[in-house]
Amino acid sequence: MRRSRWQDVTYRNPYLFALLLLIIALAVNILLQPNLVASATLNSNMRVFLPLILVAIGQAVVMIGGGIDISVGAIVSVVNALLATQIGINGDPGTATIMMGAALFVGMGAGAFNGLFVAYLRLQPIITTFASSFLFAGLALFILPNPGGGVPSLFTAFYRETILLGLPLALYVIALTLAAWALVRQTRYGRYLYAVGGKPDAAYETGVPVRAVQFSSYVVSGLMAALGGIAITLLTGSGNAQVGDPLTLSSITAAVIGGTPLSGGAGGIAGPIMGAVILGLVRNIISFANVETWWQTFVNAAIIVLALAMPGIINLVRRRNV
Amino acid sequence: MTRRYFATFALLLTIAATLAACGGAPGAAAPTTAPAAAPTTAPAAPAGKKFTIGISNPFISSEYRTQMIQSLIDVNKEYMDAGITNELVIESADTDVAGQIQQLQNLINKGVDAILVNPSDVNGLNDTLQEAVSKGIIVISVDQELNTPNVYNVGIDQKEWARISARWLAEKLGGQGNIVLIEGFPGHPANVARMDGVEEVLKEYPNIKVLARDTGKWDEATGQQVMSNFLASFPNLDGYWTQDGMAIGAMQAVLAANPSKFPVVVGEGRCQFLQLWDQRLKEDPNFETIAVANPPGVSPTGLRIAVNMLQGKQVDKSKLGGANGLSFVIPVPVIVTKENFQEVFTTVCKDKPATYLLDGIMTDAEVQQFFVK
Known part of the structure; x- marks a missing residue:
């Protein structure tokens, strides 16, 4: 089948549609809420979006590798429960730093667990990670049965209020992840990941260590979920064993809006980052457009469905015109 | 390939920087521009400023919350008709803690005078609620008690x-x-x-x-x-x-x-x-x-308390209880046993849908008991 030019362009620039959507969403949001661009408001928005952004990046990496990770939300919860109980509101900064470091290993460990089952025991990713999500959620509930605990206000204030050169902390974190991703893309590993996600058989025949690459994608996802867990802990300053649950589906939505196909082998992380921001901006737009109470959920869902379906609709229309 | 990603990143930063630049002075802009978003239906308030009250509700899939929102709208209508309040600003959608923080930030941004929040988490909103309090907003947690300094609670025990x-x-x-x-x-x-x-x-x-x-x-x-x-x-x-x-x-x-x-x-x-x-x-x-009865009416009762506080009435702290000593404890309005079953079933439930929760909303006169005369 001949590909249209639009398909060609979007294939080479998977984030293009997300960028378009982001610009529209930003424009509408600024129209309705002119002070969105003030650094204080920008910061207050970005600090809320950051946990999802981080989790969505990990999700996108797994999806590029041809898998999916349904357990990311539960990993976020485990990390949150761990930090809130082990650091405590009056914890000293030293312990806090060590625990955050440990949390990253916990996330990677959880990811390795998923990777082991999916890559080496060859179980279906969707079922495996769905099952492990209950395992992790149970673990989180075991660590922290009742919401409580916390982290020192020193840390939450740093997360919530750091604005450098007029730009919120979250933007620097995003810049770092994009830079890291750019480096990864240059390595052989980066090319392997896309090869494994696109055509695992062909990749195997050309000598790509398919299992190891799949395994690693889940470890990366676990690591990003742990970072997301740290971010949400610093945002809320407290622990709740169910805090990560809603992030699972949102992260997949953000990745798909960001041009990462569920079939794997394509996409990037710039798109999912924009996807996560778009999801947040839509909530703002609904709020500031004074949408009637009973319609808010419907309008929110309708915009997301439209965003998900739009690339397909554009392709459909263009194909007819070719 | 990599160059393109750097380009995207650069673009993102540029957009953000432009936005930040247009925004002008950090922080100071927020409160001053906010009222523009509020409903501009108040040409000349009769006596002084009309109050705007915001609601943050993170869970919608229950009759309790539906009844809560509806009765909030109804009770606010009374005050609107009396020229005391504006239309409610309602943020109500199924969302998580981060989403509720965003709801609250948007309410602060819209310049509301008081916030009624039904919290999705006992501690997770603390910093955000403190931000609201520091901007002079009256914050009342309804239905669920929070142990947060300067945040009032209205609910049953x-x-x-x-x-x-x-x-x-x-x-x-x-x-x-x-x-x-x-x-x-x-x-x-x-x-x-x-x-x-x-x-x-x-x-x-x-x-x-x-x-x-x-x-x-x-x-x-x-x-x-x-x-x-x-x-x-x-x-x-x-x-x-x-x-x-x-x-x-x-x-x-x-x-x-x-x-x-x-x-x-x-x-x-x-x-x-x-x-x-x-x-x-x-x-x-x-x-x-x-x-x-577990009355959704505690929220509209909370609305009445908020309005009275905004009007400058002094809260009688000796009447308050709870973990942080800032809880308005509302008595359970209805207990149905065999003694009053027939009465409640044939009167209260007569014209109501099956999903109706037995309720009780304090009148404006009744909430005066919490204020210094």
């Missing part, structure tokens, strides 16, 4: 609420028997308080044995399923304790199983439950149970 029906159950059983407990979300603050209350009561009755305890997740279908399992495992059950949201399901499971020994059941303050009660009475005229 959840522990006492559960004790009422637990005590009734224990007495009805004559202080002995085998029971099961069906609880709401484990770890949810309201559920924790309620189960504490139940345990306190049961401690006084050592001959009542709790055979099992499971969660019905405050969901009717789950409650029904859990109860069916219990009935199958313990055919000689003497009674059970459950709470609102699941009692209808549990009761339906018992009615369906129709065990030889009908257990002593605890109900909920909802018209649909009273219908089941009425249905059971036709078969067994001696049947009795208890339904304690």
Whole structure:
């Protein structure tokens, strides 16, 4: 089948549609809420979006590798429960730093667990990670049965209020992840990941260590979920064993809006980052457009469905015109 | 390939930088530009400024919340007609803690004078609520108690609420028997308080044995399923304790199983439950149970308190209680037992849908008891 030019362009620039959507969403949001661009408001928005952004990046990496990770939300919860109980509101900064470091290993460990089952025991990713999500959620509930605990206000204030050169902390974190991703893309590993996600058989025949690459994608996802867990802990300053649950589906939505196909082998992380921001901006737009109470959920869902379906609709229309 | 990603990143930063630049002075812009977003329907308020009250509700999939939002709108209408308040600013959607933080930030941004929040997390909103308080906004947590400095609470005493029906159950059983407990979300603050209350009561009755305890997740279908399992495992059950949201399901499971020994059941303050009660009475005229209302009306009562505070009335702190000494404890408005069943069933529930929760909203005159005369 001949590909249209639009398909060609979007294939080479998977984030293009997300960028378009982001610009529209930003424009509408600024129209309705002119002070969105003030650094204080920008910061207050970005600090809320950051946990999802981080989790969505990990999700996108797994999806590029041809898998999916349904357990990311539960990993976020485990990390949150761990930090809130082990650091405590009056914890000293030293312990806090060590625990955050440990949390990253916990996330990677959880990811390795998923990777082991999916890559080496060859179980279906969707079922495996769905099952492990209950395992992790149970673990989180075991660590922290009742919401409580916390982290020192020193840390939450740093997360919530750091604005450098007029730009919120979250933007620097995003810049770092994009830079890291750019480096990864240059390595052989980066090319392997896309090869494994696109055509695992062909990749195997050309000598790509398919299992190891799949395994690693889940470890990366676990690591990003742990970072997301740290971010949400610093945002809320407290622990709740169910805090990560809603992030699972949102992260997949953000990745798909960001041009990462569920079939794997394509996409990037710039798109999912924009996807996560778009999801947040839509909530703002609904709020500031004074949408009637009973319609808010419907309008929110309708915009997301439209965003998900739009690339397909554009392709459909263009194909007819070719 | 990589160059393109750097380009994207650069673009993102540029956009952000431009936006930040257009925004002007950081921080200072927020409060001054905010009122533009508020409904501009106040040409010239009769006496002074009209107040705007914001609502943050993170959960919509329950009749409780629907009734809560509707009665908030109705009560605010009274104050609007009197020229005291503007239209409510309602942020209501199923969302997580981060989403509720965003709801609250948007309310702050819109320049509301008071915020009524039904919190999704006991501590997770603290920093955000403090930000609101520091901007001079009156913050009231409704339905669920928060232990946050300067944040007021309006709600019933959840522990006492559960004790009422637990005590009734224990007495009805004559202080002995085998029971099961069906609880709401484990770890949810309201559920924790309620189960504490139940345990306190049961401690006084050592001959009542709790055979099992499971969660019905405050969901009717789950409650029904859990109860069916219990009935199958313990055919000689003497009674059970459950709470609102699941009692209808549990009761339906018992009615369906129709065990030889009908257990002593605890109900909920909802018209649909009273219908089941009425249905059971036709078969067994001696049947009795208890339904304690968990009123969504605490939120509109909270709205009245907020309006009075905005009007400058001084809160009488000696009337307040709770963990941080800032709780307006609202008495349970309706307890249905066999004494008043017919009256409530035939009057209150007569014109109401089955999903209606027995309710009570304090009048403006009644909330004056919390203020210094």
